[in-house]
Amino acid sequence: MTTAELSAFARDVLHGLSKTPKQLPSMYFYDEQGDQLFQRIMHMPEYYLMNCELDIFEQQKAQILNAIGLEHFHLLELGAGDGYKTRVLLRYFMEQSVDFEYQPVDISPNVLLELEQRLREELPELKVHSLPGDYFKVLHEVKETDATPKVVLFLGANIGNYPQKRAAAFLRHLQDELNPGDKLLIGFDLKKDPDVILCAYNDPAGITAAFNLNLLERMNRELGANFNVQDFRHWESYDPVTGATRSFLVSEKAQHVFIKALNRSFHFDAWEAINVELSQKYSLPEIESLAREAGFQVEQHFTDDQGYFVDSLWCKV
Ligand SMILES: C[S@@+](CC[C@H](N)C(=O)[O-])C[C@H]1O[C@@H](n2cnc3c(N)ncnc32)[C@H](O)[C@@H]1O
Structure with missing residues (x-):
C-alpha cells in the first residue's frame, strides 16, 4: 500500500512514530471511547x-x-x-x-x-x-x-x-x-501553582492515564497494532518557565510493536517516550x-x- 492510500490516522501514526522523539497528534484521542473518557475528565474535581x-x-x-x-x-x-x-x-x-x-x-x-x-x-x-x-x-x-x-x-x-x-x-x-x-x-x-496544573493532568483515579493510553488501544482497534498497553505508562510534566504542560506515554521496557495497517514494526527503547499532548499555559x-x-x-x-x-x-x- 502506498502512503497516499493510507487513512489520515495511519499516515499520521507512521509519520509520528518514525520521528525522534516519537510523537502522536492529540486529536486522535477522541474516538468513541476517548470521547467518553474526556467527558469523565471534564467532571473530575482536579480538572x-x-x-x-x-x-x-x-x-x-x-x-x-x-x-x-x-x-x-x-x-x-x-x-x-x-x-x-x-x-x-x-x-x-x-x-x-x-x-x-x-x-x-x-x-x-x-x-x-x-x-x-x-x-x-x-x-x-x-x-x-x-x-x-x-x-x-x-x-x-x-x-x-x-x-x-x-x-x-x-x-x-x-x-x-x-x-x-x-x-x-x-x-x-x-x-x-x-x-x-x-x-x-x-x-x-x-500560568499558576504547578501542583494545581500537574494534578489536573495526572489525577489519582487514573482517568487521564486511561484517556491517554486509549490512543494505543485505538491503534490496536483501528490499525491492527499489537501494543501491550500495560507496558506503557502515562507521565506528565509542567515547565513553569515556558508554561508547557506535556503528556507522554513511556515504554517501560525495550519492545517492538507491529502495526498491520502500515505493515511495519516500530522499536521502543526502555523508557522511550511518545509525546502525545501539549497543554500550553x-x-x-x-x-x-x-x-x-x-x-x-x-x-x-x-x-x-x-x-x-x-x-x-x-x-x-
Ligand atoms: C478537548 S475537547 C473540548 C470540547 C469543548 N470545546 C470544551 O471546551 O469542553 C476538543 C474537541 O475538539 C474536537 N477536535 C479536535 N481537533 C479537531 C479538529 N482539527 N477539527 C475539528 N474538531 C476537532 C474533538 O473531537 C473534541 O470534541
Whole structure:
C-alpha cells in the first residue's frame, strides 16, 4: 500500500512514530471511547479548567453578550465537544431573544450527534446547524458561502494544544477565514501553582492515564497494532518557565510493536517516550501579544475568581 492510500490516522501514526522523539497528534484521542473518557475528565474535581470556564460563563454571561455587541450572528464553535459549558451561553442568549444560530464544528461525528440530540431536548427552540469536519475545512467552506457576522468560540483552552509559534499561525489562519467585525471568544489556561496544573493532568483515579493510553488501544482497534498497553505508562510534566504542560506515554521496557495497517514494526527503547499532548499555559501579556501577532484586537478578558482561566474576546479588524 502506498502512503497516499493510507487513512489520515495511519499516515499520521507512521509519520509520528518514525520521528525522534516519537510523537502522536492529540486529536486522535477522541474516538468513541476517548470521547467518553474526556467527558469523565471534564467532571473530575482536579480538572479545574472545566469549572473555571463554566464559572466565567455563569457569572459573566451578560457582560459577554454585551461585549459581543452584534444584533444578529452565527455562533460557530470550533471543537464543540459535548457543549456542556456553551449551553450556559446558549440558554442565556435565547432568554435574551438574541437573533443567532448555533453552528457546532467537530471532527468527531459521534460527539455532534449526541450534542444535537441533547440540544433538541434541552433547548428545542434553538436554531442549530452542525458542521462536521476539520476546523479549517469547515471555516473555509463557511467563508465561501455565508457572509453572516460570526462569533467564533474556541473554548476549553484547546489553543494550548499548539506550541506557541504554531498557535500564532493557527490564529492567523483563523483570522484569514473571518470578515472584519467578526469576533473570537477564546479560552486560555493561565500560568499558576504547578501542583494545581500537574494534578489536573495526572489525577489519582487514573482517568487521564486511561484517556491517554486509549490512543494505543485505538491503534490496536483501528490499525491492527499489537501494543501491550500495560507496558506503557502515562507521565506528565509542567515547565513553569515556558508554561508547557506535556503528556507522554513511556515504554517501560525495550519492545517492538507491529502495526498491520502500515505493515511495519516500530522499536521502543526502555523508557522511550511518545509525546502525545501539549497543554500550553499562558500569562495575560503573552495572550495579548499572541492576539496582536495573529492580527486581532483584544476587546475584553473574562477571568474566573481564582484567576486560573481566561476567556478573551477578540475582534478581527
Ligand atoms: C478537548 S475537547 C473540548 C470540547 C469543548 N470545546 C470544551 O471546551 O469542553 C476538543 C474537541 O475538539 C474536537 N477536535 C479536535 N481537533 C479537531 C479538529 N482539527 N477539527 C475539528 N474538531 C476537532 C474533538 O473531537 C473534541 O470534541
